[in-house]
Amino acid sequence: MDKAPPRAEAERGALEATSFGEALRGWRQERRQSQLALSLAAGVSQRHLSFLESGRARPSRLMALQLAEALDLPLRQRNQLLIAAGFAPSYPKRTLAHPDMAPIRRALDMLLQHHRPYPAVVIDRQWNIMMMNPPMQRMLSLLGDIEAIWRTVCGAGPRNLLKLSMHPEGARPHILNWEEVATLLLWRTRHEAEAQCDAALHELVDEVLQYEGVPRQWRMREQSTAVPAPALALRYGVAGAELSLFSMLSSFGTALDVTADEVRVETFFPTDAASEALLQRLDAS
Numbered sequence: 001m002d003k004a005p006p007r008a009e010a011e012r013g014a015l016e017a018t019s020f021g022e023a024l025r026g027w028r029q030e031r032r033q034s035q036l037a038l039s040l041a042a043g044v045s046q047r048h049l050s051f052l053e054s055g056r057a058r059p060s061r062l063m064a065l066q067l068a069e070a071l072d073l074p075l076r077q078r079n080q081l082l083i084a085a086g087f088a089p090s091y092p093k094r095t096l097a098h099p100d101m102a103p104i105r106r107a108l109d110m111l112l113q114h115h116r117p118y119p120a121v122v123i124d125r126q127w128n129i130m131m132m133n134p135p136m137q138r139m140l141s142l143l144g145d146i147e148a149i150w151r152t153v154c155g156a157g158p159r160n161l162l163k164l165s166m167h168p169e170g171a172r173p174h175i176l177n178w179e180e181v182a183t184l185l186l187w188r189t190r191h192e193a194e195a196q197c198d199a200a201l202h203e204l205v206d207e208v209l210q211y212e213g214v215p216r217q218w219r220m221r222e223q224s225t226a227v228p229a230p231a232l233a234l235r236y237g238v239a240g241a242e243l244s245l246f247s248m249l250s251s252f253g254t255a256l257d258v259t260a261d262e263v264r265v266e267t268f269f270p271t272d273a274a275s276e277a278l279l280q281r282l283d284a285s
Contacts, residue, residue, distance in 0.1 A: 020064070021055045023084040027071050028053075030197060042070035061087045074196055075261040076125075093258035096130060104252070104260050111250070115267050117283030119245070121161065125196075125262040126204055127189070128158035136268075138282045140164075142238035143171055161266075162189060166208040176235040176242065182214070184232055233271045243278055244271040 039046040051057035064085040068078040079089035112120050112133035119136035153170040164170040193201035231246040245268040255261035270276040
C-alpha cells in the first residue's frame with residue numbers, strides 16, 4: 001500500500017479545517033456559476049444549495065460527489081471536497097509502481113516507445129518528470145553534464161521540466177526563443193493553477209519567477225498583434241545545430257485514480273527536415 005507523503009497529510013489537515021460550504025462557494029465562484037446555474041446542473045434546489053453553502057445543511061456523500069461532477073472538478077479536488085464534507089476520499093492516489101497501475105504503465109511505455117525517434121516525456125501536474133524515452137534523454141544530454149545540471153536546477157528534489165526550462169543554468173541558454181517559450185509556459189502553468197485552485201502550482205510559478213533574469217510581469221502572457229503560428233516552436237540550439245520542435249500534451253480520458261488523472265504525456269515533433277534528420281541521428285547513436 002502506498003504511504004501518503006507528509007505534504008499530502010498537511011494538505012488533508014488544512015482541508016479538514018475548511019468547511020464544506022466555504023469550499024463549495026469558492027469552487028462555484030471560481031467556475032463563475034450562480035447558485036441557480038449550479039443547482040440546475042447538479043439537480044438540486046437553489047434553496048438547498050444556499051443552505052449547503054451557509055452551513056445550515058450538511059451534504060450526503062452522494063450530494064458532495066454530485067456537486068463535484070457539476071463543477072467539473074479534477075479528481076484531486078473532488079477528494080478535497082469530500083474531505084471538507086467529512087467523508088473519506090473517493091479516488092485513490094497510487095504511484096505508477098503500484099500493481100494496479102500496470103495497465104497505465106504499459107500504455108505510457110507504448111506511447112514513449114512508439115514515438116521514437118522523437119522525444120517524449122511523462123510529467124505530473126507539477127511538471128515533475130516521471131518517465132521519458134531514449135530520444136528525450138539524448139536530447140537533454142546535449143545540454144552538457146545533465147546530472148550536474150539537474151543537481152543545480154532541482155537539488156535533491158524531483159527532476160522538474162519547468163525549472164529546467166526556466167533556470168539560467170538549465171536549458172535556458174540553449175533555448176533560442178526563450179522569451180516566447182517562457183511566457184507561454186508560465187501562462188499555461190498559472191492558468192492551470194488558477195483553474196484547479198492548486199497551491200503547489202502557484203508555489204512553482206512563484207519559485208521560477210525568482211530566477212535571475214525572469215521578469216515578474218511574465219505572470220501574465222503578453223498578447224501579440226501578429227498572427228501566431230498554429231503552435232509555438234521551441235528552437236533549441238545544441239551541438240552547433242538548431243533543433244526546432246513543437247509539442248502536444250495527452251492525458252487519460254477515463255481516469256479514476258488521482259495519479260492517472262494528473263499524468264500528462266508531452267510528445268515533441270520536428271518542425272522542419274533538418275530537425276527531423278538530427279533526431280534520427282540522435283536516436284541511431
